[in-house]
Amino acid sequence: MDVVLKRGRERSLLLRHPWVFAGSIAAVTGEPSPGEAVELVSFRGDWLARGAWSPHSQIRVRAWTFDPDEAIDEAFFERRLHAALELRRRLGLLKPDTAFRLCNAENDGLPGLVIDHYAGWHVGQFLGAGAEHWKEAIVNAAMKLLPAQGFHERSDVEVRRKEGLELTTGTLRGEAPHELVEFDDSGLRLLADLHGGHKTGAYLDQAVNRRLVRETVRPGDSVLNVFCYTGGFGLHAARAGAGSVTQLDQSADALALALRNAELNGLSGIEYIQGNAFEELRKLRDAGRQFDCVILDPPKFAPSAASVDKALGAYKDVNLLGFQLLRPGGMLFTFSCSGHVTRESFTQVVAAAAADAGRDARILRQLSQSPDHTIGLQYPEGEYLKGLQLFAV
Ligand code: SAH
Numbered sequence: 001m002d003v004v005l006k007r008g009r010e011r012s013l014l015l016r017h018p019w020v021f022a023g024s025i026a027a028v029t030g031e032p033s034p035g036e037a038v039e040l041v042s043f044r045g046d047w048l049a050r051g052a053w054s055p056h057s058q059i060r061v062r063a064w065t066f067d068p069d070e071a072i073d074e075a076f077f078e079r080r081l082h083a084a085l086e087l088r089r090r091l092g093l094l095k096p097d098t099a100f101r102l103c104n105a106e107n108d109g110l111p112g113l114v115i116d117h118y119a120g121w122h123v124g125q126f127l128g129a130g131a132e133h134w135k136e137a138i139v140n141a142a143m144k145l146l147p148a149q150g151f152h153e154r155s156d157v158e159v160r161r162k163e164g165l166e167l168t169t170g171t172l173r174g175e176a177p178h179e180l181v182e183f184d185d186s187g188l189r190l191l192a193d194l195h196g197g198h199k200t201g202a203y204l205d206q207a208v209n210r211r212l213v214r215e216t217v218r219p220g221d222s223v224l225n226v227f228c229y230t231g232g233f234g235l236h237a238a239r240a241g242a243g244s245v246t247q248l249d250q251s252a253d254a255l256a257l258a259l260r261n262a263e264l265n266g267l268s269g270i271e272y273i274q275g276n277a278f279e280e281l282r283k284l285r286d287a288g289r290q291f292d293c294v295i296l297d298p299p300k301f302a303p304s305a306a307s308v309d310k311a312l313g314a315y316k317d318v319n320l321l322g323f324q325l326l327r328p329g330g331m332l333f334t335f336s337c338s339g340h341v342t343r344e345s346f347t348q349v350v351a352a353a354a355a356d357a358g359r360d361a362r363i364l365r366q367l368s369q370s371p372d373h374t375i376g377l378q379y380p381e382g383e384y385l386k387g388l389q390l391f392a393v
Helices: 074-090 129-133 135-145 204-216 232-239 252-264 277-286 305-324 343-356
Strands: 002-005 019-021 025-028 037-041 047-053 059-065 099-104 113-118 121-126 150-155 168-174 181-185 188-192 222-226 244-249 271-274 291-296 326-336 361-368 386-392
Touching: 037 059, 047 129, 074 099, 074 135, 099 181, 099 204, 113 135, 121 135, 129 135, 135 150, 135 168, 188 232, 188 252, 204 232, 204 291, 204 326, 204 361, 204 386, 222 232, 222 277, 232 244, 232 252, 232 291, 244 252, 244 277, 252 271, 277 305, 291 305, 305 326, 305 343, 326 361, 343 361, 343 386
Parallel strands: 002 037, 121 150, 222 244, 222 291, 244 271, 291 326
Antiparallel strands: 002 025, 019 059, 037 047, 047 059, 099 113, 113 121, 150 168, 181 188, 326 386, 361 386
16 A cells, blocks of 8 residues: 655655654555555655554654565564664663663654563553554564563553544553562662553653762752652662752652652651642742752643743743752752753753843753663654753852
8 A cells, every 4th residue: 555745745754754744645545544554655656665554643654664675564573672672781771670661662663662661561652553553563572572571551641542542551461560560770779650650650761860860969968859750869869868858749649659769768858848849949949948959850841832832931930940949059950851842942941040040050961861762863853851960150
């Protein structure tokens, strides 16, 4: 079955960007079913790629391969997952009890497929019609390449609706994960809820940055971890010998797990604040609190392109408060996980926040997601997490 593109619309595929939007298609021969492989052809009739047909999505085809001789079959998924796994091995991630992203969708040549591994369990998200269609083959390949106690599905992600797919969860193979699964996060033990936790259970994308906080915090420092979820950054700070750690989140469940994580690691004396960061940070500021290190890791403020302006306002506000709570000579770790917010505009907003706070700061490091959250060179959408390590004067 052929999908013929309009004139000029072959350009992004020639650059190996895997998406074909509905508006780029001139004609379709045959009646492909959801997830079925189709041949992508230019208006001149040149073969471009082979991809998965998704009749309900604006992203109508996602390319699996740019090699005309590569068939889409069980062996294809095994090859791609093998390559993804070998990269994680090379990154030193295949240690007992670790958690890492085994497959990062488009960025690992498998559009719409996320697989995270947590100390013996695979957790998969099937985010496109193609990944859904090949689910059985994908689970087979993952279990063969990296045997696990079970393969659990967490396809309870809104983007599935755009693909015409229902939201679904459940164990696809082997045992269901324990209620909480314990894994190693750079030497700390952390618990993750693989059934109902955020993402597939934890923010594995921040692992490198948690390690950086651990290396940066000095014994005795006071540390404020805003949007702490289950406490990771704050616990690494505590392990580094911080004199005080304050964990702030609006979710009581997240803080309860942060407390359990602290106990699991024998870390005590941590302060917990439950509430809306925009209000709680003002209260801390008005009470005259000051910290040596502040971490700001808010949720995705811009879930769509239309919400970017509003999101930038929220980033500005929270960073202004961050600077106001930071002692001169303090360190700020500030993040945005909104794919629609560029690094440039995020940096501008943080700079404006510093100016409003009457502060100077130096960028010590540009931060990004952990390397197992690969970024496809031809797929800029893959870089969603950006951050700054700032030294505030
Ligand atoms: N830093 C964490 C991940 C943060 S996820 C880690 O490394 O694991 C974002 C968190 O922000 C979630 O736990 C969510 O409950 C919390 N959150 C969202 N909106 C909030 C708000 N307005 N005030 C406080 N917390 C908020």
